[in-house]
Amino acid sequence: xxxxxxxxxxxTKRFARVETxxxxxxxxxxxxxxxxxxxxxxxxxxxYLLDDGFNIALHPSGKKIDSFEFATLLQEHPKIAFFIxxxxxxxxxxxxxxxxxxxxxxxxxxxxxxxxxxxEQIFRGFSIINNHPYHK
Amino acid sequence: xxxxxxxxxxxTKRFARVETxxxxxxxxxxxxxxxxxxxxxxxxxxxYLLDDGFNIALHPSGKKIDSFEFATLLQEHPKIAFFIxxxxxxxxxxxxxxxxxxxxxxxxxxxxxxxxxxxEQIFRGFSIINNHPYHK
Numbered sequence: 456x457x458x459x460x461x462x463x464x465x466x467t468k469r470f471a472r473v474e475t476x477x478x479x480x481x482x483x484x485x486x487x488x489x490x491x492x493x494x495x496x497x498x499x500x501x502x503y504l505l506d507d508g509f510n511i512a513l514h515p516s517g518k519k520i521d522s523f524e525f526a527t528l529l530q531e532h533p534k535i536a537f538f539i540x541x542x543x544x545x546x547x548x549x550x551x552x553x554x555x556x557x558x559x560x561x562x563x564x565x566x567x568x569x570x571x572x573x574x575e576q577i578f579r580g581f582s583i584i585n586n587h588p589y590h591k
Numbered sequence: 592x593x594x595x596x597x598x599x600x601x602x603t604k605r606f607a608r609v610e611t612x613x614x615x616x617x618x619x620x621x622x623x624x625x626x627x628x629x630x631x632x633x634x635x636x637x638x639y640l641l642d643d644g645f646n647i648a649l650h651p652s653g654k655k656i657d658s659f660e661f662a663t664l665l666q667e668h669p670k671i672a673f674f675i676x677x678x679x680x681x682x683x684x685x686x687x688x689x690x691x692x693x694x695x696x697x698x699x700x701x702x703x704x705x706x707x708x709x710x711e712q713i714f715r716g717f718s719i720i721n722n723h724p725y726h727k
Binding site for chain 2: 590
């Protein structure tokens with residue numbers, strides 16, 4: 456994990472518990488075609504879907520929201536799982552199991568970059584909720 | 592600079608020269624009010640405006656484009672300066688000296704995160720232009 460990602464997780468600790476899981480295995484690595492890769496993500500990510508929480512998939516067709524709306528998402532859902540797909544994104548099967556689709560930007564980001572952007576938003580969101588000076 | 596930023600700059604080397612300048616001085620650090628900070632950014636950033644190139648300011652009201660449109664920007668302008676403002680953004684004075692306003696996302700990002708997103712887009716853009724596998 457990048458130092459910056461670690462910094463955001465550490466800074467968020469006072470507000471919430473953040474866990475990251477890097478789910479990348481041989482099967483994913485070997486998936487060459489788009490549909491095949493999407494199917495494998497679905498299999499591999501399914502155990503991480505929350506039964507008692509809110510599941511958010513990052514997806515290009517997802518909602519584009521600002522940092523204040525992102526903070527509202529955090530406030531409304533005490534337990535959230537964010538899913539960042541690989542190069543081929545998620546198929547409809549997985550998307551339908553999620554509660555929300557979020558787009559970080561119209562720009563395409565690698566999962567590493569998306570993770571940093573997302574972790575910063577989580578810290579920024581809690582800073583907004585708790586009136587912490589970071590977001591100003 | 593983060594390892595990830597360095598990685599994107601190194602990977603872009605085969606396509607273009609990328610220089611980063613971190614312009615942060617005492618004056619900027621001491622600027623407390625928004626208008627004052629914007630004025631100082633303008634003074635400090637002005638020497639970096641390109642006379643013979645295309646100046647792009649990152650700004651919340653800027654154009655929201657995808658990675659292919661970003662690649663087109665790179666293709667159309669052989670020399671580009673990107674300006675990332677601080678916590679208070681840019682004032683109208685500086686924005687009017689730029690040729691283009693770009694928004695990376697409706698989400699607010701720190702300048703560190705914005706730099707990573709931007710550097711990845713520069714590499715991704717050149718990958719698109721040069722049909723390099725990164726962007727796929």
